[in-house]
Amino acid sequence: MKAWRVVRKGSPREALELQDVALPDPAPGQIRVRTSATALNFNEIDGCYGRYRTVDPPLPYTLGMEAVGEVDAAGPGLEAWIGRRVATTGLGATGAHAEWVLGDANMSFESPASLDDEEAAAFFFPFHVAYLSIFERGHLHEGETLLVHAAAGGVGSAALQLGVAFGARVFATAGSAEKVAFCKELGAELAIDYRSEDFVPAVLEATGGRGVDVVCDLVGGEVTTQSFRCMAFGGRHMMTGFSGGIEAEDEGGLVPRPILFGNFSVGGVLMAYGESPRGGPMQVNLVPRAVGESIQARLVEWLDAGRIRPLVGRVADYREIVDEYERMEARATTGRSILRWPEKDAR
Numbered sequence: 035m036k037a038w039r040v041v042r043k044g045s046p047r048e049a050l051e052l053q054d055v056a057l058p059d060p061a062p063g064q065i066r067v068r069t070s071a072t073a074l075n076f077n078e079i080d081g082c083y084g085r086y087r088t089v090d091p092p093l094p095y096t097l098g099m100e101a102v103g104e105v106d107a108a109g110p111g112l113e114a115w116i117g118r119r120v121a122t123t124g125l126g127a128t129g130a131h132a133e134w135v136l137g138d139a140n141m142s143f144e145s146p147a148s149l150d151d152e153e154a155a156a157f158f159f160p161f162h163v164a165y166l167s168i169f170e171r172g173h174l175h176e177g178e179t180l181l182v183h184a185a186a187g188g189v190g191s192a193a194l195q196l197g198v199a200f201g202a203r204v205f206a207t208a209g210s211a212e213k214v215a216f217c218k219e220l221g222a223e224l225a226i227d228y229r230s231e232d233f234v235p236a237v238l239e240a241t242g243g244r245g246v247d248v249v250c251d252l253v254g255g256e257v258t259t260q261s262f263r264c265m266a267f268g269g270r271h272m273m274t275g276f277s278g279g280i281e282a283e284d285e286g287g288l289v290p291r292p293i294l295f296g297n298f299s300v301g302g303v304l305m306a307y308g309e310s311p312r313g314g315p316m317q318v319n320l321v322p323r324a325v326g327e328s329i330q331a332r333l334v335e336w337l338d339a340g341r342i343r344p345l346v347g348r349v350a351d352y353r354e355i356v357d358e359y360e361r362m363e364a365r366a367t368t369g370r371s372i373l374r375w376p377e378k379d380a381r
């Protein structure tokens with residue numbers, strides 16, 4: 035089967051090769067999915083460069099975190115998955131950009147029937163990550179305000195939509211005039227190009243000087259420390275991603291004073307579902323699978339009611355993966371970028 039392999043560290047163009055590899059068989063706890071569509075994740079670019087320490091397998095390995103397709107084989111006891119169309123996470127968050135993917139059943143969900151394959155691929159990660167950030171960990175309450183950074187992106191646009199669907203006042207930052215307009219279309223009350231304007235005074239003004247209750251921070255670095263200047267009393271700043279520079283994930287340097295003086299909380303968010311309390315190569319705290327299932331049910335309810343929708347920014351042939359990563363790296367994408375994989379009969 036064909037698979038996009040990271041064969042050396044470097045830019046996606048330098049790092050990736052489309053290779054033929056053996057069809058894998060599922061072990062206990064795993065399902066095998068015949069890929070129809072895969073979504074591009076920003077962290078996969080970090081993976082190419084070798085700067086993503088959370089997912090850092092030895093070379094060569096198949097890149098890709100998530101895929102949509104039909105389950106055609108399953109580990110013992112998981113036969114009920116066979117024949118279902120799912121969104122799955124590749125084992126160790128790798129292996130998805132391939133014709134077949136081995137997925138962790140705990141990190142797989144049946145795709146809503148109302149979505150086509152590309153839409154289904156744009157639904158799973160963005161909305162689960164955003165839901166965990168805003169509600170499960172950020173505890174957004176009725177009548178509160180939400181600030182989303184990189185709000186025109188894959189996860190960001192999902193967070194923005196969820197906040198709006200919940201009835202919150204949502205403020206957004208994004209990196210161009212077009213993206214700002216896109217955030218407003220999605221229902222942001224205030225959208226700021228944070229590459230040309232300081233968002234802190236704008237957020238303080240919009241909240242009558244009080245500050246914002248919950249921040250879904252997908253950028254990190256300076257954007258994080260800036261956000262600390264516009265947090266409300268009792269606010270919750272959710273560190274959810276580091277698209278401004280993944281290296282910040284492993285750096286020290288959070289200055290305690292603004293947190294203490296601000297009377298707000300700083301929290302972390304990792305979408306990793308499992309049955310045991312801890313797991314994965316880094317022994318992280320897992321979110322119980324049952325929480326993932328209840329989030330999926332709530333998301334499907336909101337999807338069916340037309341309150342949220344997956345945003346497919348671009349659809350490309352799987353052979354064009356490098357061009358698509360380059361667009362993403364250049365901050366030129368909105369919503370989710372999706373790759374389409376060949377039909378079964380064309381393989």
Ligand SMILES: NC(=O)c1ccc[n+]([C@@H]2O[C@H](COP(=O)([O-])OP(=O)(O)OC[C@H]3O[C@@H](n4cnc5c(N)ncnc54)[C@H](OP(=O)(O)O)[C@@H]3O)[C@@H](O)[C@H]2O)c1
Binds near residue numbers: 163210362365
């Ligand atoms: N916690 C979790 O479990 C989890 C799971 C999946 C993804 N994530 C995180 O979610 C974030 C968003 O992922 P995504 O796949 O949806 O990507 P994305 O947001 O669609 O793309 C990345 C965006 O980040 C912004 N950005 C800010 N500084 C940047 C820089 N220096 N270089 C490039 N882009 C920069 C850009 O938007 P602007 O131009 O608008 O700034 C860019 O479009 C990532 O940080 C990822 O790590 C977290």
